[in-house]
Amino acid sequence: MYDIIIIGAGVTGCAVARYLSRYEGRMLVLEKAEDVCCGTSKANSAIVHAGFDAAHGSLMAKMNLEGNLMMPQLAKDLDFAFKMNGSLVVCMSEEDLPKLRALYENGVKNGVKELEIVDAKRLHELEPNVSKNAVAALWAPTGGIVCPFNLTIALAENAFDNGVEFQFNTEVTGFTWEDGYWTIHTNHGDFESRYVINAAGVYSDVLHNMVSTRKLHITPRRGDYCLLDKNTGSFVSHTIFQLPGKLGKGVLVSPTVHGNTIVGPTAIDIEDREGTNTTAEGLNDLIEKAGATVENLPIRQTITSFAGLRAHEDHHEFVIGEAEGAQQFIDCAGIESPGLTSSPAIGLHVSELMRNLMGLKEKEHFIATRRGVLDPKTLSKEDYQKLIREKPAYGQIICRCEQVTEGEILDAIHRPLGAKSLDGVKRRTRAGMGRCQAGFCSPRVMEILARELHVEQSEITKCGGASRLIVGTNKDKLGEVQDK
Amino acid sequence: MRYDIVIIGGGPAGLSAAIAAYDAGCRSILILERDVQLGGILNQCIHNGFGLHTFGEELTGPEYAARYITQALDRKIEYKLNTMVLSISEDKHITAVNREEGLIEIDARAIILTMGCRERSRGALNIPGYRPAGIYSAGTAQRLVNMEGFMPGRRVVILGSGDIGLIMARRMTLEGAKVLVVAELLPYSGGLKRNIVQCLNDFDIPLKLSHTVVNIEGKERVSGITIAEVGPDRKPIPGTEIHYDCDTLLLSCGLIPENELSRGMGVDISPVTNGPVVDESLQTSIPGVFAAGNVLHVHDLVDYVSEEAAAAGRAAVRYLSQGETAERHEIPVTFEGGIRYTVPASIDPKLVADDLVLRFRVGGVMKKRVVKLLLDGDAVLTRKRPVMAPGEMEELKLTKDMLDAHPSLTRIHITVEEA
Incomplete structure (x- = not known):
């Protein structure tokens, strides 16, 4: 019997787990994928929103601002990449100025500090590549960018370090309420828990509707993105949003914490909760829209495109709290943008809710910090030299494009909740995330994974499940396939 | 560490450049190779068809590489394997890393860039x-x-x-x-x-x-x-x-020349080839830094990579003995008729040491063409080409004799015309 089971190891579930791990109790995170950060948390804009956008008075607005304020310290405590680069909402026509003004006022009411409306001259000083046709912008210096993978991984590792258990490849299929506790049915047997926290992302309505009398509806809203080569890194320094206007809801152009440029997202409502496929229309639409606010967007420098799904709840509001008609079942549903920004606040908020509900006691020895995968590029030459002498694997570059060493990959595999797949290594170290997109390093990372996990290389997957990278050995099926 | 010539990449281009530089008299040469062995991508090209031009026989990729590796070993040319170059500065200071030595700092008098290419x-x-x-x-x-x-x-x-x-x-x-x-x-x-x-x-x-x-x-x-x-x-x-x-x-x-190190050190890159802009000596915009092989422009046959890299090796040795040429009179190589680029992009006739191979590619498939090399309007070379295609590299040999016959040369032009 667990005290609390959290369903979903995305950024929301991991944040809830991390803040709950400050308290005594037996806790478990169930995740249907093979790793943390496999859904919406891995495919989004990676923005820490300042908080001017969400409607004043909403829970979304409150969580956004709180999350934004928590992020700098959390980044230090948990050692993930974060940068307060500031954001600009660019207004392209005089007639849209009242909307810009309204956004500013909403932000001020939400409590966002340092907001300012800047004229075209100041805007172009701040950001020379913004379209010459831009007339003004809302400048939010407290906007930021974050590594969404390492934010999620850091929260999970820290929760794990504080005793939270994780179970992967486990998909929830149903619930039974009996004698004051929940039995959670999964593809890997049943789990019992006094409380359930639903952080299942685009599936959070499905789980909620299994138990609650008041139904939720979530629409997977697909966002297509293009990620550009690091050689475009200085194209923009702020996150450039488009003011929703005549062109409809716009797309952003932003630097990433790793020095790439990200362009996106589209907003396409779909049915399929696994529909993370990009489409030609989506990508074309994206490229056209992004070109409207910046000059000479180097879109030909795209190194990859991808799509993520926002868990859009019908009322565009976070649904956090006990589900109606289902006691001890706590929703964290409808966590769409600004969900990444809000995650620490949601984690804190839900953990306090649980403390009150359950009378949780604080741990005596909570570990508040976590160290990430050591990146030798951050070391001085002397320290790097010393590290290689002690651990020669740090002298072996495996991923050429991102200059990732074998030492980092070994760390990613052997740390708590370590990487088990190519994508797991990629999210933790950036091996394969560069301009050749793993062309050179994937065979070598596969080899290292097989060696370290003591499995055959043919067992290594891209991202768990049936995503095997190798199907056999040379000539093992000679004749069979061709004769078919 | 100090070397006269440091070669970045031990594939076919790097090996050939090293051997040619050695044979031209240089004894302080170091090859830096990121993979576990010399030979580069040839090691995985186990099909035959390599070496027809160079050796007059059909070799597999590993066989072709082995011939050059043997020559390099015979000359006792130094090399480091599993060694990744992290950066090169404009004044030819190289930072590399490997397991055994950790961070390695090398000062070079000349550098030959032979990093090859990657796939799109x-x-x-x-x-x-x-x-x-x-x-x-x-x-x-x-x-x-x-x-x-x-x-x-x-x-x-x-x-x-x-x-x-x-x-x-x-x-x-x-x-x-x-x-x-x-x-x-x-x-x-x-x-x-x-x-x-x-x-x-x-x-x-x-x-x-x-x-x-x-x-x-x-x-x-x-x-x-x-x-x-x-x-x-x-x-x-x-x-x-x-x-x-x-x-x-x-x-x-498609293949993309891997010029991140070149860009990092400030070498001018051609937007057409994605490789460095080079002169008659295969020298980049930085004096004493040369480029050859697929890092310069993507080749169709490895034989031409070897030939081009050997020229770069010899040019690097000339640079070491003569130093930087103060007076340069580079004539840009101009072209028309569907040519996309030429390597080299410019020529100083006074600095042409050997016969010079001009290489280029066309942008589309063309039939029944005549390629002409014109020096100040004189067609010094005319070649009939029944078919020209973007997949095949074209070459023209500009000889010393041709240049000597035009002492006050101002224009080097290549045309592709209908026959």
């Missing part, structure tokens, strides 16, 4: 669809099959008819996979004619020109690929879609 990835092509396992660049698949003995898939669609894609169509077939189709966006193949014949036609693998991939299916592993015909604007034509049940997509959609 799925992301760079912006192919829509899911991102499952089973999508490989042809070269990655080649490494898995030829060097590690692993099959990346059973039923294969190949996008792009570059030479590696064609070679891999045959290889995958020989290893027991079914190659369903090779789709090529352009109305012509980017590969060599002999590869179309020997790798596709001989195995009844269809080549669909003016086709591209419009969807990738499969959430975890590729389960299907849809291709469609494209119009003259290279956009898919609705209604022409063909679906293939398959588990693998191989991409052979």
Whole structure:
């Protein structure tokens, strides 16, 4: 019997787990994928929103601002990449100025500090590549960018370090309420828990509707993105949003914490909760829209495109709290943008809710910090030299494009909740995330994974499940396939 | 550490440059190689067809590499394996790293850039669809099959008819996979004619020109690929879609010279070749920094890589003995008639030491053409070309005699005309 089971190891579930791990109790995170950060948390804009956008008075607005304020310290405590680069909402026509003004006022009411409306001259000083046709912008210096993978991984590792258990490849299929506790049915047997926290992302309505009398509806809203080569890194320094206007809801152009440029997202409502496929229309639409606010967007420098799904709840509001008609079942549903920004606040908020509900006691020895995968590029030459002498694997570059060493990959595999797949290594170290997109390093990372996990290389997957990278050995099926 | 010449990359270009520099008298040479062995990508090219021009016989890639490795070892040229160059400064200070020595700092008097190229990835092509396992660049698949003995898939669609894609169509077939189709966006193949014949036609693998991939299916592993015909604007034509049940997509959609180090040190890069802009000595915009092979421009045959790199090796030695030339009179090589670029991009006739090979590619397939090399308007060289294609590199030899006959030369021009 667990005290609390959290369903979903995305950024929301991991944040809830991390803040709950400050308290005594037996806790478990169930995740249907093979790793943390496999859904919406891995495919989004990676923005820490300042908080001017969400409607004043909403829970979304409150969580956004709180999350934004928590992020700098959390980044230090948990050692993930974060940068307060500031954001600009660019207004392209005089007639849209009242909307810009309204956004500013909403932000001020939400409590966002340092907001300012800047004229075209100041805007172009701040950001020379913004379209010459831009007339003004809302400048939010407290906007930021974050590594969404390492934010999620850091929260999970820290929760794990504080005793939270994780179970992967486990998909929830149903619930039974009996004698004051929940039995959670999964593809890997049943789990019992006094409380359930639903952080299942685009599936959070499905789980909620299994138990609650008041139904939720979530629409997977697909966002297509293009990620550009690091050689475009200085194209923009702020996150450039488009003011929703005549062109409809716009797309952003932003630097990433790793020095790439990200362009996106589209907003396409779909049915399929696994529909993370990009489409030609989506990508074309994206490229056209992004070109409207910046000059000479180097879109030909795209190194990859991808799509993520926002868990859009019908009322565009976070649904956090006990589900109606289902006691001890706590929703964290409808966590769409600004969900990444809000995650620490949601984690804190839900953990306090649980403390009150359950009378949780604080741990005596909570570990508040976590160290990430050591990146030798951050070391001085002397320290790097010393590290290689002690651990020669740090002298072996495996991923050429991102200059990732074998030492980092070994760390990613052997740390708590370590990487088990190519994508797991990629999210933790950036091996394969560069301009050749793993062309050179994937065979070598596969080899290292097989060696370290003591499995055959043919067992290594891209991202768990049936995503095997190798199907056999040379000539093992000679004749069979061709004769078919 | 100090060396007269440091060569970045121990593939065919680096090896040939090192050997030529040694033979020209230099004894302080270091090759830095990031892989576990010398020879570069040739080691995974186990098919034959290498060396016809250089050795007059057909060798496999590893055999061709071995001939150069042997020559380098015979000369006791120094090299470091598993060594990644992290950065090079404009004043030729190199920072590299390996397991044994850690960070290595090297000062070079001259540098030859021979880092080769990489393959264009799925992301760079912006192919829509899911991102499952089973999508490989042809070269990655080649490494898995030829060097590690692993099959990346059973039923294969190949996008792009570059030479590696064609070679891999045959290889995958020989290893027991079914190659369903090779789709090529352009109305012509980017590969060599002999590869179309020997790798596709001989195995009844269809080549669909003016086709591209419009969807990738499969959430975890590729389960299907849809291709469609494209119009003259290279956009898919609705209604022409063909679906293939398959588990693998191989991409052979072009090679990109790997010039991150060159850019980092401030070398001027041509937007056409994605390689350094070089003069008659294969010298980049930084004096004493030379480039050769696929890092300079993508070649079709390795024999030409070796030849070009040897010239760079000799030029580096000349630079060491003569120093920087203060007075330079570079004449830009101009061209018309469908030529995309030339290497070198400019020539100072006074600095041409040997006969000079001018290499170029054209932008489209052209039939019955005449190529002319004009010095101040005089056609010093005329060659009939029944067919010219972007997949095949063209070359013209500009001899010392031709230059000597034009002492006050101001214009070097190449034309491609209808015969």
